[in-house]
Amino acid sequence: MIYREAGQFKSSYASDQAIFPIVQDRWVALALLAAAVVVPAALGSDYWLQAILIPFLIYALAALGLNILTGYAGQLSLGTGGFMAVGGYAAFKFATAFPGLNILLVFVLSGLAAAVVGLIFGIPSLRIKGFYLAVATLASQFFLIWLFNKVAWFSNYAPSGTITAPARTVFGVMVTGPNASPEARYVVAIGVALVFALLAKNLVRGRVGRAWMAIRDRDIAAEIIGVRPLRTKLLAFGISSFLCGIAGAEYVFLYLGSAETQAFDINLSFLVLFMVIIGGLGSVLGSFLGAAFIVMVPIFLANAPHALGLHMPVALQKQLELMVFGGLILFFLIVEPNGLARLWQITKEKLRLWPFPH
Amino acid sequence: MLSLLHAVFVAPFLDMAGSPTFLAEVLIGGIAAGRMYSLVALGFVLIFKASGVFNFAQGVMVLFAALTLVGLIEKGLPVAVALLATVAVMVALAFGIERVVLRPLVNQPPIILFMATIGLNFFLEGFGEMIWGANVKKLDVGIPDESFKMAGILLNKLELTAAGTAAVLVAVLAVFFQRTRIGRALRAVADDHEAALSIGIPLKTIWVVVWSVAGLVAIATGIMWGAKSGVQFSLSLIALKALPVLILGGFTSVPGAIVGGLIVGTGEKLGEVYWGPLVGGAIENWFAYMLALVFLVFRPQGLFGERIIERV
Amino acid sequence: MSDAGPPLPLLEVDGISVRFGAVQALERVSLEIVRGEIAAIIGPNGAGKTTLLNVISGFYHPYEGAIRFAGVDRTHLKPYDVATLGIARTFQNVALFKGMSVLDNIMTGRLLKMHGSFLLEALYWGPARRQELEHREFVEHIIDFLEIQAIRKTPAGRLPYGLQKRVELARALAAQPTLLLLDEPMAGMNVEEKEDMCRFILGVNDEFGTTIALIEHDMSVVMDISGHVVALDYGRKIADGTPDQVRSDQAVIDAYLGVAHA
Numbered sequence: 001m002i003y004r005e006a007g008q009f010k011s012s013y014a015s016d017q018a019i020f021p022i023v024q025d026r027w028v029a030l031a032l033l034a035a036a037v038v039v040p041a042a043l044g045s046d047y048w049l050q051a052i053l054i055p056f057l058i059y060a061l062a063a064l065g066l067n068i069l070t071g072y073a074g075q076l077s078l079g080t081g082g083f084m085a086v087g088g089y090a091a092f093k094f095a096t097a098f099p100g101l102n103i104l105l106v107f108v109l110s111g112l113a114a115a116v117v118g119l120i121f122g123i124p125s126l127r128i129k130g131f132y133l134a135v136a137t138l139a140s141q142f143f144l145i146w147l148f149n150k151v152a153w154f155s156n157y158a159p160s161g162t163i164t165a166p167a168r169t170v171f172g173v174m175v176t177g178p179n180a181s182p183e184a185r186y187v188v189a190i191g192v193a194l195v196f197a198l199l200a201k202n203l204v205r206g207r208v209g210r211a212w213m214a215i216r217d218r219d220i221a222a223e224i225i226g227v228r229p230l231r232t233k234l235l236a237f238g239i240s241s242f243l244c245g246i247a248g249a250e251y252v253f254l255y256l257g258s259a260e261t262q263a264f265d266i267n268l269s270f271l272v273l274f275m276v277i278i279g280g281l282g283s284v285l286g287s288f289l290g291a292a293f294i295v296m297v298p299i300f301l302a303n304a305p306h307a308l309g310l311h312m313p314v315a316l317q318k319q320l321e322l323m324v325f326g327g328l329i330l331f332f333l334i335v336e337p338n339g340l341a342r343l344w345q346i347t348k349e350k351l352r353l354w355p356f357p358h
Numbered sequence: 359m360l361s362l363l364h365a366v367f368v369a370p371f372l373d374m375a376g377s378p379t380f381l382a383e384v385l386i387g388g389i390a391a392g393r394m395y396s397l398v399a400l401g402f403v404l405i406f407k408a409s410g411v412f413n414f415a416q417g418v419m420v421l422f423a424a425l426t427l428v429g430l431i432e433k434g435l436p437v438a439v440a441l442l443a444t445v446a447v448m449v450a451l452a453f454g455i456e457r458v459v460l461r462p463l464v465n466q467p468p469i470i471l472f473m474a475t476i477g478l479n480f481f482l483e484g485f486g487e488m489i490w491g492a493n494v495k496k497l498d499v500g501i502p503d504e505s506f507k508m509a510g511i512l513l514n515k516l517e518l519t520a521a522g523t524a525a526v527l528v529a530v531l532a533v534f535f536q537r538t539r540i541g542r543a544l545r546a547v548a549d550d551h552e553a554a555l556s557i558g559i560p561l562k563t564i565w566v567v568v569w570s571v572a573g574l575v576a577i578a579t580g581i582m583w584g585a586k587s588g589v590q591f592s593l594s595l596i597a598l599k600a601l602p603v604l605i606l607g608g609f610t611s612v613p614g615a616i617v618g619g620l621i622v623g624t625g626e627k628l629g630e631v632y633w634g635p636l637v638g639g640a641i642e643n644w645f646a647y648m649l650a651l652v653f654l655v656f657r658p659q660g661l662f663g664e665r666i667i668e669r670v
Numbered sequence: 671m672s673d674a675g676p677p678l679p680l681l682e683v684d685g686i687s688v689r690f691g692a693v694q695a696l697e698r699v700s701l702e703i704v705r706g707e708i709a710a711i712i713g714p715n716g717a718g719k720t721t722l723l724n725v726i727s728g729f730y731h732p733y734e735g736a737i738r739f740a741g742v743d744r745t746h747l748k749p750y751d752v753a754t755l756g757i758a759r760t761f762q763n764v765a766l767f768k769g770m771s772v773l774d775n776i777m778t779g780r781l782l783k784m785h786g787s788f789l790l791e792a793l794y795w796g797p798a799r800r801q802e803l804e805h806r807e808f809v810e811h812i813i814d815f816l817e818i819q820a821i822r823k824t825p826a827g828r829l830p831y832g833l834q835k836r837v838e839l840a841r842a843l844a845a846q847p848t849l850l851l852l853d854e855p856m857a858g859m860n861v862e863e864k865e866d867m868c869r870f871i872l873g874v875n876d877e878f879g880t881t882i883a884l885i886e887h888d889m890s891v892v893m894d895i896s897g898h899v900v901a902l903d904y905g906r907k908i909a910d911g912t913p914d915q916v917r918s919d920q921a922v923i924d925a926y927l928g929v930a931h932a
Binding site: 200210213216221223225 | 727728748749753754758761766767769770774777779782784791798801806807810841
């Protein structure tokens with residue numbers, strides 16, 4: 001046993017419901033989170049922040065959004081890229097139209113814009129289920145991308161259709177635009193991610209999460225015991241798109257700096273779906289683990305051969321990436337459909353008992 | 359306002375009536391594209407009908423088949439030998455998929471299998487590119503890509519051959535499913551894996567047969583497509599379009615796949631040519647999906663699909 | 671809980687007919703269930719028993735006839751609205767939510783009674799938190815009553831069949847129903863489990879006053895716990911009365927029971 005949990009009995013339902021019921025877990029988690037905010041900002045190299053940690057946090061938020069829709073509520077969606085695009089373009093419009101607006105508020109507003117779009121495209125979900133719904137979400141994906149391409153108003157009539165994040169500050173610190181330091185952007189990204197992770201966690205373990213999972217597991221029985229299908233599904237679409245929208249806004253403002261619609265195409269939708277599958281459907285932690293994993297694979301493929309002294313042409317690297325992603329999806333679906341999150345849970349349980357077998 | 363209504367609801371039809379030969383050509387172009395979608399959809403339907411699995415990787419299988427064929431021809435093999443070798447490769451692929459993907463996942467809900475085929479899709483894409491390279495390849499099957507005029511309408515030899523072949527293929531498959539013993543077994547498997555197993559239907563063999571047949575369809579599709587526009591990676595993306603076709607035609611209907619494909623193909627082309635300019639063009643990107651979406655809201659099982667009766 | 675006057679039937683099924691394509695599932699079936707009684711619905715397979723429950727649940731709608739609950743017509747309600755009336759049920763094939771723990775499954779039974787905005791839920795603040803804990807307490811009473819404390823955190827999909835049935839009963843009870851519909855609650859159980867289940871069903875009827883209608887094949891169970899039996903065959907009602915009456919009814923013997931049951 002790494003630590004003793006004997007003697008810890010829950011004396012109230014409140015303590016049983018807590019996110020970290022074991023006291024030591026709670027302290028460790030809080031410490032780790034505090035470290036996660038401070039350490040990389042203080043010590044991390046620009047490369048690590050810029051190319052790994054910041055995109056990881058952004059993808060994790062998007063994966064969280066998709067996980068809510070697909071993992072918890074069981075509504076398969078291939079339209080994540082489209083909703084992120086709504087967030088990105090909305091953020092651009094809000095930021096350029098209202099230069100005095102705090103950028104965090106801009107993010108929230110773009111999330112809301114994406115939520116509205118998500119609700120609209122979620123309405124058919126009452127009649128359409130399963131793969132059919134997946135195809136219907138493709139409609140939203142392709143349509144939204146086309147819309148942002150065609151209607152020049154969205155990119156403020158820029159000649160190439162590119163949107164560029166204007167410079168904005170929070171508490172006097174430059175967080176977006178060309179002069180924003182990676183550290184500042186990192187702190188914003190992790191702050192946003194942690195806040196929404198907590199809110200999401202509260203949602204999924206309470207009344208709303210149960211309604212979602214009931215619809216996912218057996219929607220007819222759910223209706224018979226009193227779950228309202230349309231309301232529940234729409235809530236899932238709305239919240240999911242909200243998070244994806246914020247992720248999309250961050251994608252442009254904190255990571256890419258400037259983007260075209262291509263950045264939000266169908267490949268992004270698949271990428272986020274992979275994160276959710278590999279990380280674990282129906283798990284908040286899984287969204288983060290999946291995002292981390294997916295972000296690391298290309299990095300690994302780029303650097304490992306180098307470390308071993310082999311030369312890997314860029315094209316081959318891309319091909320291996322595709323193969324690894326595909327192969328991993330198959331691997332996880334066969335071996336552990338609940339993904340990395342479940343593997344983590346099993347490891348923790350084993351560690352609690354170690355060195356005893358049971 | 360009125361001019362907008364006129365532009366949307368009147369002008370395009372006037373255009374169509376105004377030059378019927380052009381309309382015919384647009385329609386033929388639509389049918390040509392639609393035929394491609396139909397063939398990819400056909401592969402989906404085969405696999406779904408016989409194993410209940412929605413094979414997202416069908417498009418990539420087309421690409422893979424085409425790549426293999428072209429690759430072998432480029433290596434110097436005569437066309438006939440290359441074709442046989444490709445068939446062998448696709449059958450081997452079917453064996454592989456059965457062993458690695460289907461067998462371990464036999465009891466899982468359909469959504470899991472669907473996601474597995476998404477994984478398969480990406481794996482094959484990377485794998486195919488790794489083996490055969492990423493450049494566009496020309497596929498020559500000995501039929502000239504010549505156009506000629508008939509009754510004032512521009513037709514194309516290659517297209518016609520392709521259409522004819524496709525028709526024959528579909529007819530053969532339809533008969534196969536309806537009339538033969540194996541066809542019946544396939545339908546039983548699609549309905550309920552475990553029940554089929556329990557009455558002695560050899561699941562493994564069935565699956566290999568089905569995925570091989572789908573592989574053959576993929577080869578045929580790949581040839582037709584490759585001969586027309588060269589073998590390239592946009593094939594797999596275009597194959598995504600087969601999904602709306604399936605929506606329209608139903609997932610389990612061979613005639614549905616054909617009709618659905620033709621509707622989507624012609625609908626797209628018509629939409630693009632006559633309504634496209636109103637909104638800046640490129641509506642082909644999403645038209646098919648929107649059509650499918652609207653369709654789904656009113657008729658969730660598609661044109662020919664079976665009505666899903668949910669029991670408690 | 672007695673009222674003045676003759677007992678009003680809680681549920682009146684009045685001449686309902688249901689058809690699936692060419693199959694006549696129910697044909698002009700009428701019956702009454704009185705408040706506080708335990709009624710059993712028996713009959714051979716395919717007689718329409720589950721269909722009858724599905725119609726009462728609002729999942730199917732009859733093309734003729736009416737259903738009245740507490741005197742008010744409820745024929746064409748959707749399942750959600752039927753649930754709000756106070757009718758809960760279990761299913762023949764155990765419709766538990768496999769991905770959730772036992773506790774969460776039972777808590778879904780409380781969903782109708784839980785209100786509030788999702789924003790407060792996300793913050794787990796004030797009213798949302800209080801509500802969650804209150805309902806948790808109620809559900810724990812049910813868990814105690816049905817003796818399933820040990821498995822409350824187990825994912826429902828991992829439980830053996832008998833326990834799954836018990837959890838399903840718990841979930842139905844969580845809704846504090848006025849009328850409880852049980853579809854073959856003892857199917858697949860051994861003698862001990864059946865005795866336990868009988869005890870629970872009688873307990874529910876006794877302590878909470880819940881009216882119960884159950885579909886059951888085991889005649890000894892039917893004789894033991896029910897006060898009113900309705901027999902169906904080929905979608906039609908063939909007998910309706912006390913257990914003894916129905917047991918010795920010739921039509922029932924011909925269709926279902928065989929030679930008079932000991």
